[in-house]
Amino acid sequence: MTVIEINDLRKSYQGRLAVDGVSLTVGRGEIFGLAGPNGAGKTSVVECVSGLRRPDGGTVRVLGLDPHGGDRRALQQRIGTQLQVAALPDGIKVGEALRMYASFYDEPADWRALMDEWGLTGRKGSRFAALSGGWKQRLFIALALVGDPEVVLLDELTTGLDPDARRTTWGLVRAMRDRGVTVVMVTHFMDEAEALCDRVAIIDAGRVTAEGTPRELIGRAGAASLEDAYFTLTGRDRA
Template identity: 65%
Template sequence: MTVIEVEKLRKNYRSKPAVDGISLRVERGQIVGIAGANGAGKTTLVECLSGLRQRDGGELRVLGMDPWTERRRLQQRIGVQLQESALPDALKVGEAFRLYAALYDGGDWRTVMADWDLADKQRVRFGSLSGGWKQRLFVALALVGDPEIVFLDELTTGLDPVARRTTWTMLRKLRERGLTVVLVTHFMDEAEALCDRMIIVGNGRVIAAGSPAELVAETATDSLESAYLALSGTDLS
């Protein structure tokens, strides 16, 4: 079942296109990776899909809804973790979970908090958390409302190698439950390990799309990172 449909999506900033005619489909239960250099349009695409930014042109439907005109309904069924997320330094972890649960009509925040090993930190203030724990908190908060789709922007940035692997395991379990994940990432090892499909973007357009194995085969390379470099002609910085 298709849960995200995008046709010729456009978004401009000061007349310069950030997203320039992107079309794509995402099926239920997939982990779909979006990769591209800085400024390629990845975050703008996710913001349009999640109803955080109004598009300038094209058509898109997420769970059958227009993300902008029906964003209040849609936001009850999706979760979003953005790269530039922030909370007040004085807010405690447990308070953050209760706040987000209230937004989602009482989501099961205690289970999510335990699943992401944050129960022991519920009295810790946000400003006292390390960068890695802040990142983990934002991912967990995106899941409080038991969403059908979750958008994750640079999911494991700031996490140590053990925490990254633990996070990957959690995402696989979410996929097994039928959750759809849209994952913006710079890490091709992460994409190769997790993603059912990859969408590579550049200059606001789709350069290539397919499973990691298909992209590797298409470019006759030996890894997804090599395939990315061959297809995009850019690095991952």
């Protein structure tokens, strides 16, 4: 079953085209990766899917609903978003943030269990400003899950996490998928995309330049790994 359907999506900023006719479909329970160079338009695509940005052209449907239409509130209850640039008040404590976010949803997950799952219980009383980058990241991931979403959008999920936390995170993303949650994740780490994603789209200059399972992309590029395939498929040489 198709959960996300993006058709000919276009988005410009001050007359400059950032997303130039992207079409993608994501099925239920898939982990779908968006990769590509800085400024390619990945975040803009995710933000149009989440309802944060209004597309200039094309259509987006999530769970059959328009993120920018009258069903917006109903859809927000079913999507969890972890954004690249996110902020909380400096003084808010980890436990307070989770409890507050849970209150936004009609049927939230058990925020205490989530806090435990993400190793945050020992930091329940820590203030946001005092957390390291990696702990802030974990908190944002937990906040994305607190509404018990059917669709989760993760933008550079593991940036700033140490190798151990990265691997733990992969396990948790797989566990989400195994529960039937559909995951769209932007990543710059090709090892991560290869290990975790069922399908990957490479976006370059606002367009999808390649799409397939990691195995298909590796095969198409005649490469040994997805990282090697990335360089071949984007036409970029390794430094």
